Amino acid sequence: MSTERIEEFLGAVKAAFAANTLIGLKLGGYHGAEADLKSIDVKKIVAKGTEKFSFTFHYKTRDIIKNQIQPEALGNLRTALRDEFRSARLATTEFDLTFERNGDKVRLKRTDVAGRVAPSTGHDRAKNRPLTATDKPWLHALGITGKDGQVRNDAQDKFRQINKMVEIFAPLIQAIKVDKPRIVDMGAGKGYLDFALYDYLDGKADIIGVELRDKLVADGNATAAASGFAGLSFVPGTILDYDATGADAVIALHACDTATDDAIYQGIKAGASLIAVAPCCHKQIRRQMEAGKPATELGVLLRHGIFLERQAEMVTDTFRALLLELSGYRVKVFEFVSDAHTPKNNLVVAEKDGRAGRDRDAVLKQIAETKALFGVERHYLEGLLGL
Numbered sequence: 001m002s003t004e005r006i007e008e009f010l011g012a013v014k015a016a017f018a019a020n021t022l023i024g025l026k027l028g029g030y031h032g033a034e035a036d037l038k039s040i041d042v043k044k045i046v047a048k049g050t051e052k053f054s055f056t057f058h059y060k061t062r063d064i065i066k067n068q069i070q071p072e073a074l075g076n077l078r079t080a081l082r083d084e085f086r087s088a089r090l091a092t093t094e095f096d097l098t099f100e101r102n103g104d105k106v107r108l109k110r111t112d113v114a115g116r117v118a119p120s121t122g123h124d125r126a127k128n129r130p131l132t133a134t135d136k137p138w139l140h141a142l143g144i145t146g147k148d149g150q151v152r153n154d155a156q157d158k159f160r161q162i163n164k165m166v167e168i169f170a171p172l173i174q175a176i177k178v179d180k181p182r183i184v185d186m187g188a189g190k191g192y193l194d195f196a197l198y199d200y201l202d203g204k205a206d207i208i209g210v211e212l213r214d215k216l217v218a219d220g221n222a223t224a225a226a227s228g229f230a231g232l233s234f235v236p237g238t239i240l241d242y243d244a245t246g247a248d249a250v251i252a253l254h255a256c257d258t259a260t261d262d263a264i265y266q267g268i269k270a271g272a273s274l275i276a277v278a279p280c281c282h283k284q285i286r287r288q289m290e291a292g293k294p295a296t297e298l299g300v301l302l303r304h305g306i307f308l309e310r311q312a313e314m315v316t317d318t319f320r321a322l323l324l325e326l327s328g329y330r331v332k333v334f335e336f337v338s339d340a341h342t343p344k345n346n347l348v349v350a351e352k353d354g355r356a357g358r359d360r361d362a363v364l365k366q367i368a369e370t371k372a373l374f375g376v377e378r379h380y381l382e383g384l385l386g387l
């Protein structure tokens with residue numbers, strides 16, 4: 001008898017889910033084995049094109065979100081209604097259906113309503129983050145989440161930052177016209193970007209992180225294996241020594257000073273469709289600007305150390321943009337994370353044009369003029385490119 005009622009209730013949930021009339025489902029009166037669980041809210045979402053039930057488990061001091069596809073979700077709801085929750089309320093655009101269980105007896109009550117509109121199923125747009133589920137081993141291994149699967153208070157900024165990176169990088173990678181692009185992340189560090197991108201792209205790319213420090217490489221590979229990320233790996237060594245042949249994208253985030261140029265050079269040499277770098281320090285050019293003879297008119301702009309540093313940053317990245325253009329890339333430079341996270345927040349994005357680069361003589365002339373203006377003898381990347 002109660003089984004029939006439970007199936008009737010589940011049938012109404014399933015129909016509302018299918019017809020997009022589901023507003024929400026709340027389970028209460030919990031009497032199961034989890035000490036601090038109070039209630040569960042359920043709604044429909046569409047994540048990466050797949051319709052799912054999104055469960056928010058309300059515990060005494062925290063909430064945990066889990067998203068499940070329909071068969072799994074309905075199975076769990078069946079168990080919950082039968083054994084763990086005494087009450088439930090399904091809200092749809094057309095009616096409310098309440099569920100009351102007392103021992104073996106179940107009572108359903110339907111109340112018709114009018115004028116309701118189903119909420120958007122866009123995935124948690126309020127937070128606007130590509131990485132919504134936080135119960136992932138890699139997030140825990142990288143210290144972003146705690147044992148409870150929640151983002152730690154002191155890692156909220158980092159979590160926002162990697163979400164922002166995914167938002168920027170995923171479309172760039174998806175625009176590469178190759179089935180399973182090969183992405184090489186130079187100076188990968190702990191691999192935050194690589195794990196986040198691999199997860200978000202659902203394995204539709206191979207990602208290799210190149211990193212100098214053996215310990216980070218070993219940790220990254222262990223976490224990738226534990227996460228079942230077969231196409232994500234880390235290799236030890238220097239950026240320049242890595243054989244990047246076949247790379248469709250070369251990325252480098254905050255690789256130190258000229259390591260960024262090593263990455264750009266490797267991308268150009270491999271003929272990668274995408275080269276994207278977020279430069280770090282700009283010492284090589286700063287030293288030359290200090291030692292060289294910038295145009296007298298610039299003296300007033302370079303007098304203060306902080307302004308000299310910012311000019312060095314702009315001059316260095318201007319050379320990089322010009323040299324990429326010379327090599328047949330279309331280049332954009334923009335701010336990629338708010339400087340609340342890091343002051344090193346410029347992203348140089350170069351996409352292979354398919355056409356010959358800009359007029360070679362014109363670009364070389366611009367480079368020469370800029371060098372003369374700022375008292376720069378030679379930019380490191382020029383040397384790599386044999387100019």
Ligand SMILES: C[S@@+](CC[C@H](N)C(=O)[O-])C[C@H]1O[C@@H](n2cnc3c(N)ncnc32)[C@H](O)[C@@H]1O
Nearest residue numbers: 187188189211212237238239253254255256259
């Ligand atoms: C500031 S960290 C950034 C790490 C990572 N890309 C991120 O944004 O979280 C720079 C990393 O690049 C590595 N690195 C610096 N120069 C390198 C080189 N020439 N070859 C390989 N790795 C390098 C360092 O060991 C360090 O882990």
